[in-house]
Amino acid sequence: MDKIIVKGAREHNLQNVSVELPKNKLVVITGVSGSGKSSLAFDTIYAEGQRRYVESLSTYARQFLGIMDKPDVDSIEGLSPAISIDQKSSSHNPRSTVGTITEIYDYLRLLFARIGHPHCPKCSQEIKRMSLDEIIEKVRIQILNHCQTEKIKPQKFIIYSPIVRQKKGEFKELFINLKSKGYTTVRVDNKIFNIDDDISLIKTNKHSIDVMIDQLTASYSQIKDKIFVANLISRLRPVVEQSLSLSDGLVVLSKSNSKDILFSEKFSCPKCNLSLPEIEPRMFSFNFPLG
Known part of the structure; x- marks a missing residue:
């Protein structure tokens, strides 16, 4: 009713x-x-x-x-x-609300944090976290679909691990650390660099840094081969695992002449490439900066 x-x-x-x-x-x-x-x-x-x-x-x-x-x-x-709620004031705290006075405020925070469905603040699409197997399957499908639409020549795919996303700094120590771990290629603000290059960043500007984990090519004829597809899945698993470990749960698939796609073990919007932190009750608190 x-x-x-x-x-x-x-x-x-x-x-x-x-x-x-x-x-x-x-x-x-x-x-x-x-x-x-x-x-x-x-x-x-x-x-x-x-x-x-x-x-x-x-x-x-x-x-x-x-x-x-x-x-x-x-x-x-x-x-x-x-x-x-009566007109008379039962609390002298100017920050009191209907929720705090009636004591349902904490219950509502728990309700939204535990069973709520987060949506992208930009496009309003519902966003979900994905498991390792789900990410591998999504990457595989993206590769196959892209090859089906681009049938003329083999397509290039790169797996990146986004380790810095819109943060200020020069990140010199980060590049040294990546080199010591054997990484050879990075993408800084959408520009490709060899790890041995002199990468100079403006300290006061925000930068995004992606580490190249692997790159591969696939053609329309190859994706119809069951053995090729099986080998592709076997190759993707350690690559995706490595990217998730390096970037704290994020993987980026870069396709030829196409927009990057972000995958996340956490909450992320694949359409807007926006990643959200873990939903916690404190995020619904007006006493918390993100609340």
Whole structure:
């Protein structure tokens, strides 16, 4: 039911009032002093909602809650458990909200963090985390589909590990560390460099750095070969694992003449190449910078 139907309300000075109130809307009850605004809102609708909720609890739980009398009304339909906030201030903290005063704030934070479905703030598409096997399968499908659309010549694919994403710095020590681990090629701000090149970055600018993990070529004729596809999957597994380990859960597939695709063990939007941190209750707190 999408509305609350009150019939024959006679609480206090209400004179057999019947009214329909839409749910999920902001409803204002207004009138002159003594017209019965509070009698309808608090003493009738709220009182009946609270009374029904308490009656649904166990006998043990009801002993800690006051049993409210049934208001003088013929019937109320479509009523849910109710919360009432008086005009008088029950807290002197200026940061108090309806959620904190009613103590449902922490429960709502847990609810959104644990069972909520995050969406991309740019395109509104629902985003999900992927397992290792799911990422490998997605990469495989992207390679096969791209070869099917570009049938004339073999296509080049590069697997990158995005280790720096829009951060300030020169990253000289990072390049030295990558070289010591055997990496030979990096992509800095969409430009390819050999790790031995003199890579000079402006310290005050934001930069993105991707490490090349592997590159391969595939053609339309090859993707129809079952042995080639099986070998492709075997090759992708250690490559994807290495990228995930190096970049803390991220993999980038670069295709010839096409936009990069981001895959993530965490929450990421493949359309906008946007990665989001792990959803935690504190992210829904106004006391936390990201909340």
